[in-house]
Amino acid sequence: MTCVWFRATLHLCRLRLASGCGTRRKYDLFSPPVQNGARERTLSALRAVAGDEGVCVGAALREQHGRDESVHRCRPPDVVVFPRCVEEVSALAKICHHHRLPIIPFGTGTGLEGGVGALKGGVCFSLRKMDQVLDLHQEDFDVTVEPGVTRKGLNSYLRDTGLWFPVDPGADASLCGMAATSASGTNAVRYGTMRENVLNLEVVLADGTVFCTAGRGRRPRKTSAGYNLTNLFVGSEGTLGLLTKATLRLYGLPESTVSAVCSFPSVQAAVDSTVQVLQAGVPIARIEFLDDVMIDACNRFNSLSYPIMPTLFLEFHGSSRSLEEQVTITEEITRENSGSDFSWAEDEETRAQLWKARHDAWYAALALRPGCKAYSTDVCVPLSRLPQIIVETKQDLITNNLTGPIAGHVGDGNFHCIMVLNPEDPEEVKRVHEFTERLARRALAMDGTCTGEHGVGLGKRALLREELGPLAMEVMQGLKATLDPKNLMNPGKVL
Numbered sequence: 096m097t098c099v100w101f102r103a104t105l106h107l108c109r110l111r112l113a114s115g116c117g118t119r120r121k122y123d124l125f126s127p128p129v130q131n132g133a134r135e136r137t138l139s140a141l142r143a144v145a146g147d148e149g150v151c152v153g154a155a156l157r158e159q160h161g162r163d164e165s166v167h168r169c170r171p172p173d174v175v176v177f178p179r180c181v182e183e184v185s186a187l188a189k190i191c192h193h194h195r196l197p198i199i200p201f202g203t204g205t206g207l208e209g210g211v212g213a214l215k216g217g218v219c220f221s222l223r224k225m226d227q228v229l230d231l232h233q234e235d236f237d238v239t240v241e242p243g244v245t246r247k248g249l250n251s252y253l254r255d256t257g258l259w260f261p262v263d264p265g266a267d268a269s270l271c272g273m274a275a276t277s278a279s280g281t282n283a284v285r286y287g288t289m290r291e292n293v294l295n296l297e298v299v300l301a302d303g304t305v306f307c308t309a310g311r312g313r314r315p316r317k318t319s320a321g322y323n324l325t326n327l328f329v330g331s332e333g334t335l336g337l338l339t340k341a342t343l344r345l346y347g348l349p350e351s352t353v354s355a356v357c358s359f360p361s362v363q364a365a366v367d368s369t370v371q372v373l374q375a376g377v378p379i380a381r382i383e384f385l386d387d388v389m390i391d392a393c394n395r396f397n398s399l400s401y402p403i404m405p406t407l408f409l410e411f412h413g414s415s416r417s418l419e420e421q422v423t424i425t426e427e428i429t430r431e432n433s434g435s436d437f438s439w440a441e442d443e444e445t446r447a448q449l450w451k452a453r454h455d456a457w458y459a460a461l462a463l464r465p466g467c468k469a470y471s472t473d474v475c476v477p478l479s480r481l482p483q484i485i486v487e488t489k490q491d492l493i494t495n496n497l498t499g500p501i502a503g504h505v506g507d508g509n510f511h512c513i514m515v516l517n518p519e520d521p522e523e524v525k526r527v528h529e530f531t532e533r534l535a536r537r538a539l540a541m542d543g544t545c546t547g548e549h550g551v552g553l554g555k556r557a558l559l560r561e562e563l564g565p566l567a568m569e570v571m572q573g574l575k576a577t578l579d580p581k582n583l584m585n586p587g588k589v590l
């Protein structure tokens with residue numbers, strides 16, 4: 096096998112020399128017509144590993160795997176493979192490595208920063224066929240899943256156990272995809288983001304090496320054994336390796352849950368309340384901010400009738416006694432900040448309706464301007480800076496006549512402007528682009544970050560440099576060069 100590959104590569108080199116294309120981009124194995132023979136041989140090697148059904152070159156399927164839910168344009172890979180187990184992932188990676196083909200991991204395609212586009216062609220690894228929940232340790236509150244398991248899939252698997260996995264980015268994303276982007280969402284204020292909830296990862300490197308970041312099978316609640324490689328791979332966005340297994344922390348389902356909605360006379364009052372609730376040590380499960388434009392959009396989209404004012408959606412988890420205490424303190428605080436009385440959602444149906452309104456924010460925003468596209472900004476700042484940045488950002492939106500309802504995980508200092516724009520209008524696209532850069536720089540100036548939970552992907556690489564500075568970037572590049580010296584893992588992203 097190796098021999099055939101070696102010959103194919105030699106043959107390819109000769110072809111390159113003969114056609115004078117040695118200086119062209121180096122990933123041209125798949126560009127017809129010159130290397131048709133090599134292309135066919137590579138495809139049959141991939142097929143020998145993943146089976147005929149596991150290797151697809153159809154245009155529609157490639158396009159489906161060349162984009163996520165962002166506005167970044169589709170960049171289809173040359174081929175999509177569907178491995179069924181880690182051995183296949185490793186064998187396929189070896190083939191790619193041998194031929195210097197880019198490797199792009201793909202979960203559910205629900206990312207928001209263009210992370211899956213095949214900028215330099217190559218092989219997309221769709222991991223959705225690996226969808227088994229492997230080891231559930233109820234008594235230890237942890238579980239190990241394959242990369243195709245989604246968060247909703249895991250929670251329905253856990254249904255009768257009294258346990259759940261709380262990280263909830265909205266979309267029904269795959270858990271390894273969520274680990275790769277360091278996703279979070281509305282529950283993070285209480286339960287943390289993916290960073291706090293991954294205990295171990297099985298990783299396949301670009302050359303096919305398989306290893307576990309915390310040692311095979313290990314899942315202690317704490318450790319001080321060496322560097323934290325798990326954390327290195329959380330948020331690496333497919334640029335260091337493929338995640339083929341994740342061991343995750345689980346939580347006991349709360350005994351009771353109650354949600355409430357509260358409106359405020361100003362953004363400042365809503366955010367001040369959030370800060371004070373957290374300072375008072377209330378273990379609030381969710382505290383979500385919606386500005387007047389966002390709540391108006393949600394009202395229209397879901398036929399609701401909340402007052403069109405800055406609003407907080409809150410949720411409390413705990414025993415009934417603890418709930419009572421949490422709610423009393425929170426009500427005192429919101430009242431002091433001129434908040435309205437709470438409108439309660441106690442039964443499951445009303446609660447589901449309330450959080451559906453929050454989760455539909457994206458579609459509600461889009462419905463403000465039918466036919467337009469949406470782009471979500473994603474900055475995060477220290478809590479105390481939140482009122483100022485939101486107030487300045489709203490002013491910026493108005494001054495520049497932009498539609499950008501604001502929804503935020505304010506308990507974490509993280510908020511989104513859902514920019515609704517006409518992608519056919521270059522002048523508007525430019526204004527939105529300039530606005531988002533100003534917003535990111537405003538966050539950096541306030542000691543914050545250009546991305547709280549969506550990742551760097553394609554569009555935020557320059558901002559990442561500004562955020563970290565050249566020395567930290569050099570360290571990152573050094574790590575990348577060690578783990579992926581041929582720069583095959585999701586090239587063109589993050590760094």
Ligand SMILES: *[C@@H]1O[C@H](CO)[C@@H](O)[C@H](O)[C@H]1NC(C)=O
Nearest residue numbers: 290291292293318323325326
């Ligand atoms: C290592 O990183 C993982 C993933 O971010 C995290 O869950 C874990 O708590 C960290 N371990 C230690 C000992 O800090």
Ligand SMILES: *[C@@H]1O[C@H](CO)[C@@H](O)[C@H](O)[C@H]1NC(C)=O
Nearest residue numbers: 464495496497498516517523
């Ligand atoms: C503001 O933008 C809208 C489109 O979103 C446009 O119809 C309107 O004319 C603009 N107003 C001004 C003052 O530019």
